[in-house]
Amino acid sequence: MSPAAGVKESLLPGSSKSAPAKSPSVSGAVFNVSTSIIGAGIMSIPATIKVLGVVPAFVMIVVIAWLADISVEFLMRYTHAGDTTTYAGVMRESFGRVGSILVQICVMITNLGCLIIYLIIIGDVLSGNQPEGSVHLGVLQQWFGIHWWNTRAFALLFTLIFVLLPLVVFKRVESLRYSSAISVFLAVVFVGISSVMAIMALLEGKTNSPRMVPELDNKAAFFDLFTAVPVIVTAFTFHFNVHPIGFEMDKPSDMISAVRVSMVLCAAIYFTIGLFGYLLFGDSIMADILVNFDQNSGSTIGSLLNDIVRLSYALHLMLVFPLLNFSLRANIDEFLFPNKTLLAKDNTRFWSLTLAILAFCYLAAIAIPNIWYFFQFMGSTSAVSLAFIFPGAIALRDAWGISTARDRILAAVMIVLAVVTSTIAISSNIYSLITGNQS
Known part of the structure; x- marks a missing residue:
């Protein structure tokens, strides 16, 4: 078996493509897929609706x-047509070693970035943020006042360890x-209370009147529309977990069914929180909508709901x-140690990679304040x-x-x-950085 195909075994010891150790249910796959999708993306969907307008944002999400x-x-x-069980493996079968390396690099960048984003948001919730000079207190600071033990660095360290x-x-x-089931339930709770x-x-x-279509005051406003699209793309990117989840199931059709249910569920959640979040905060909405919920609602019940x-x-x-750490760790191991024994059977390597990933994410989350970039x-x-x-190129x-x-045709269009x-x-981001620096 090629190294690209070996990730399957490092993730799932004792399993194989034809005889998984235990076949999960479709509902379990729905929870894992939905959890992979509904990560930090939901936090920035309201900000994209501010940029795109309600109607274009709905069309874009669909x-x-x-x-x-x-x-x-x-x-x-x-993947089922070939001899592999991983994303890197199917790219290797189509494009050789270069293809598998490209997948591994992209998974590492995407997952590592998402994990850092998660910690940034958790830090915002617990210990607040100060975007553009405005002060937004965290839950711990609102409850107990500002102390050394509820600073961002300490609160995140406690969360990581325990x-x-x-x-x-x-x-x-x-x-x-x-x-994963609990996390999906919490996402629904979040959307329900916000609604x-x-x-x-x-x-x-x-409430603020929602902007149904974008305001195109100038050329820069037009190009800003394209900067919002990648945010939605990132929100629906879970492809790094398709193989770990899908190949624990007996039939490919079960995974396809789970994905379609998850897509409908997640699209509904995204649009709902985007619309109601924009109704609540209008143009003052932050890139991380949770930061907006620190405002004084004027009542005890309102403050409780915010918390x-x-x-x-x-x-x-x-x-x-x-879930994201799962595939990130496997891809890093495959990239660095392609010919080593199975990751699950090497405790030293397993723990070293795990602790190194956590430490790097922690330090980055402390150093970087804004998730929009x-x-x-x-x-x-x-x-x-x-x-x-990559999927289009494979087809x-x-x-x-x-x-x-x-x-x-679909692959080419994609x-x-x-x-x-x-x-x-x-190009728009580079232009904004240049003009911003000049100003």
């Missing part, structure tokens, strides 16, 4: 969810099914963290490659001769849309 479903179907079909570390030591994805707060504000006449909203989603991210960068590069460019390459005319929007987004 289109990207549909394309993500097609790309997963490509990945599963071509919450995240016990979760990232599992060696099977299926072992996380219960924490109730927005409806209450709407009845009291305190529940923030804490429920911070806990949700803590439960999502191990992370989303734009990943959505324009590694995330769009994993979600659309066009058609190493096993199973592509239909429809497959090739790649062209991904490359065009990403190129414009990257």
